[in-house]
Structures are given as C-alpha cells and as structure tokens.
Amino acid sequence: MxxxxxxxxxxxxxxxxxxxxxxxxxxxxxxxxxxPEVVVEAVVAAVREAAHGLNRYPDRDFLDLRAELAGYLATESGAVGLDASRVWAANGSNEVMLHVLQAFGGPGRVAMSFAPTYSMYPEYARDTLTGWHVVPREPDFSVDPDAAIAEIRRVRPAVVLLASPNNPTGTALPIETTRRLAEATRDTGPDGAATVLVVDEAYAEFRREGTPSAVTLLPEHPHLAVARTMSKAFAYAGARIGYLAAAPELVDALRVVRLPYHLSAVTQAVARAALAHAxxxxxxxxxxxxxxxxxxxxxxxxxxxxxxxxxxxxxxxxxxxxxxxxxxxxxxxxxxxxxxxxxxxxxxxxxxxxxxxxxxxxxxxxxx
Missing domain, CATH: 3.90.1150.10 (Aspartate Aminotransferase, domain 1)
Incomplete structure (x- = not known):
C-alpha cells in the first residue's frame, strides 16, 4: 500500500x-x-488550580494571558499602547509563525527572508503551500536596507520574516533598518496590499544595552508584527509558549486560522505563573x-x-x-x-x- x-x-x-x-x-x-524554586512552586500551584477545571474547554481567546503578555512586553521594551487586543499567543513562536503564514501566505503567494537565518522559516512556507524566496545577507551578516527594499518591490512577497537577533548569527537589526523596511512595505504585497513584516525577536531579552525592540514601531505600522517566545529568557522551552504583538486587525486574522482551543488551560496557567515572576x-x-x-x-x-x-x-x-x-x-x-x-x-x-x-x-x- x-x-x-x-x-x-x-x-x-x-x-x-x-x-x-x-x-x-x-x-x-x-x-x-x-x-528558580519560587517559579516552580508558582507553576505547581497554578496547574493544580487549573486541573480542577480540565473537564471544560480552556478560555478560547485567553484574554487574561494576552493582557499580561502585553504588560510584560510594554515594560521590557518601553512600547506604548499595548493591550490584549494587540497580542496573540500559541504553542511556541513556531506555531505563531505558522499562523502568520496560514493567514497571509498560501498558494500563489511568497514569503521572503535573508539568509543565513532560522532554518524553520522555509518549512513554515512549505507547510502552508507558500512560495519561498531567500536573499543573501551581507558578508557581515547584516541586511542592506536599500538592497532589501529593491528585492521586496521586485518579488512582492506577502510576508517577510526577519529575525533580530538573527539565528544563527546573533546579529540584531538596527532599528532604523526595521523602520525603513516597515515604511517601504506598506504596498508591496499581493495586489497592492501591504507586505506583512514579521520581526522575530525570540532572543530579544539577551540583546546588548541600547539595542531597541521593534515593538516600539508598532503604533506607526499596522502591517508590522513582532514575535517573541518564553522559551529562552524565561527558561521555559519545555512549556511551549510563544507570542506576537501587532495591530488588532492583524491579530484578528490569526484568530481565524488557529485551531479551536489551541492553547490548553494548563499552558495558560503555566505562562501566567512565569509572567508573575518575570x-x-x-x-x-x-x-x-x-x-x-x-x-x-x-x-x-x-x-x-x-x-x-x-x-x-x-x-x-x-x-x-x-x-x-x-x-x-x-x-x-x-x-x-x-x-x-x-x-x-x-x-x-x-x-x-x-x-x-x-x-x-x-x-x-x-x-x-
């Protein structure tokens, strides 16, 4: 067979x-x-509380968790205007990225990035039947904004994925490069729509002092999304919690493609316990x-x-x-x-x- x-x-x-x-x-x-033990104890208590309600489906839109993630991100990055409507979460930032490609990619559309970069990006594209286009980085692993903008205008991708700090090089994008790319992608997507510009900040908490987060640019750019994870800085790789900040309309598009009740009651409880001890x-x-x-x-x-x-x-x-x-x-x-x-x-x-x-x-x- x-x-x-x-x-x-x-x-x-x-x-x-x-x-x-x-x-x-x-x-x-x-x-x-x-x-730390104080976090372990908080997790145990939170899971015990959640376990009493496991006969019921979890909070489908997990607004409490999203509000707490927004609060943490605002404090960590200095961003303003963040609330639950501007944050999404899933089982690791991998699933967040998959949601982005499910919502904005698909047959006949292209996702784009700059190599070397995270090796899962082309797999998100493959799994959503999205075309994949990769552009080499500069010899120092930076992204030349002029060359990047020219290639984006030529290819007209639906989604551009940019890791900052980049994996595997560890290099962060200058905030001015991110700003220029965000300004240039307002109408470079399919049929004159915007290109969704995703800045993947999985390692952002480790950035050197004085390196700003792209979260600070969100109020100006409704097609910009900034992804984060609790796997690294929170020592939570086994918990599988990733999240994204963006304009409410972009977050709402991700709600359309997510599976029902995709974030379990236990996952939500574990995430909130860690955020309380950030x-x-x-x-x-x-x-x-x-x-x-x-x-x-x-x-x-x-x-x-x-x-x-x-x-x-x-x-x-x-x-x-x-x-x-x-x-x-x-x-x-x-x-x-x-x-x-x-x-x-x-x-x-x-x-x-x-x-x-x-x-x-x-x-x-x-x-x-």
Whole structure:
C-alpha cells in the first residue's frame, strides 16, 4: 500500500537538532538554568488550580494571558499602547509563525527572508503551500536596507520574516533598518496590499544595552508584527509558549486560522505563573549575557572569528572542516550545533561550568 503523501514532502526528514545524551548540551539555545524554586512552586500551584477545571474547554481567546503578555512586553521594551487586543499567543513562536503564514501566505503567494537565518522559516512556507524566496545577507551578516527594499518591490512577497537577533548569527537589526523596511512595505504585497513584516525577536531579552525592540514601531505600522517566545529568557522551552504583538486587525486574522482551543488551560496557567515572576527570571538573563560576552572575547583571543551577538549563543569559526571540529567536541562530551554559514559553528551559552567544558574541549580539538 502507498500513502498519498504530498509530492513535495516525499523523502524529507522531520526538522530537529540532534538530541544526544552527553554531559554538556550547548546546541539548541536553551536557557541553561532551571526555573528558580519560587517559579516552580508558582507553576505547581497554578496547574493544580487549573486541573480542577480540565473537564471544560480552556478560555478560547485567553484574554487574561494576552493582557499580561502585553504588560510584560510594554515594560521590557518601553512600547506604548499595548493591550490584549494587540497580542496573540500559541504553542511556541513556531506555531505563531505558522499562523502568520496560514493567514497571509498560501498558494500563489511568497514569503521572503535573508539568509543565513532560522532554518524553520522555509518549512513554515512549505507547510502552508507558500512560495519561498531567500536573499543573501551581507558578508557581515547584516541586511542592506536599500538592497532589501529593491528585492521586496521586485518579488512582492506577502510576508517577510526577519529575525533580530538573527539565528544563527546573533546579529540584531538596527532599528532604523526595521523602520525603513516597515515604511517601504506598506504596498508591496499581493495586489497592492501591504507586505506583512514579521520581526522575530525570540532572543530579544539577551540583546546588548541600547539595542531597541521593534515593538516600539508598532503604533506607526499596522502591517508590522513582532514575535517573541518564553522559551529562552524565561527558561521555559519545555512549556511551549510563544507570542506576537501587532495591530488588532492583524491579530484578528490569526484568530481565524488557529485551531479551536489551541492553547490548553494548563499552558495558560503555566505562562501566567512565569509572567508573575518575570523579574526573578530576568536575573538569569544578565548572567547569560555576561557569559556570552566572555565567550566572544575568549574565542577572539585565540584567533577565532566570533560574531558580535545579541542572543544567547555565539557563531564562531572559521574551520576548513567544521564537521571534524563538531565531532571532536562531541567525542569529549560537548554538543554544539553545526548550522549556518559554511566554516562556522554555533555554541549556546551555558553555565560557567558548561562553558569551561566547551573551552577545554575546543582547545584540545583545535590546539588553539
């Protein structure tokens, strides 16, 4: 028997980084610190309360959670005018992005991005039968706004996806570049409509001081959306909570394509428990920033290229045979990521002990 698999899916493998049982896991940009005990206790209490009502469907529009996410985002970014009507949430920012492509992509439409960037973007396009167009970044991994605008006007994409800080390079978009792209995409979409410009700020809390968020541009641009996640800064990768801020009409379009009751009562409770302790969790972020900057400095001292990072990872190189370096580290119990531009590797920032293990292993493998 042959299954009627879509022809474009034949032979493809599921997305995913290696999940290996080694002592030092530095490959998927996780927060290395467990949630503090005060957060764990709050989560347990919240789940216990939610469990009493699990015979009922959850709040379909989860307005309380959306209002609290809006409050956190306004405080974190300095943005104004955010409320529940301007925030959406789903099971990780992956699902948020899929909602965007379901609502604004589809057959005959194109999504666009600038490579190297997050490897899931073309999969969102594929899964929604949306065309995919990618444009190379500059040699320093920046996006040239003039070249980007020219290509957007030529291609007329329905959606442009821009990660800032970018994965896997860690580079953040200057706010002026984002502003120019937002101004230029007001009428560059299908049939003269706007192009939906999505700025993916999954790692925004790790950005260096003085790097503003695109959330501050939302009042001026109703076709701009800014995606975030609780996976990284909140040490909540296992909770699967992502969210997006945008104009109410854009959020309402995502409500049309979401599955019924897609955000469980338990997920909503867990998210609200963490938001109530955002200040505690942000102390971990400061420690990770410090460790990241120390990692960049150490790599450069030993002759490696290390890209300035506003995220919780560092892209470094260059290697004639990066696979052998990756394998050498793995043989010594350190798992990092072989991704992004050729000749580069990416290391997530771990605890001081984990980073010491990484440095020792890299020194052994390369002799640096």
């Amino acid at each position: 042959t299954l009627p698999l879509r022809p474009d899916l034949v032979g493809l493998e599921p997305y995913g980084a290696p999940q290996l049982d080694v002592p030092t896991l530095l490959n998927v940009n996780e927060n290395p610190y467990q949630p 200040d505690v969790l942000q102390k971990q972020v400061a420690a990770i920033r410090t460790e990241r900057d120390a990692c960049v400095a150490w790599l450069r001292e030993r002759g490696f290229v290390a890209v300035d990072s506003d995220a919780n990872f560092v892209l470094f190189g260059t290697f004639a045979d990066r696979r052998s370096v990756w394998q050498g580290l793995l043989d010594r119990g350190v798992l990092i990521r072989e991704t992004g531009p050729e000749q580069y590797l990416r290391v997530s920032i771990g605890t001081p002990e984990e980073m010491a293990a990484f440095r020792d292993a890299l020194t052994e493998v390369t002799g640096a």
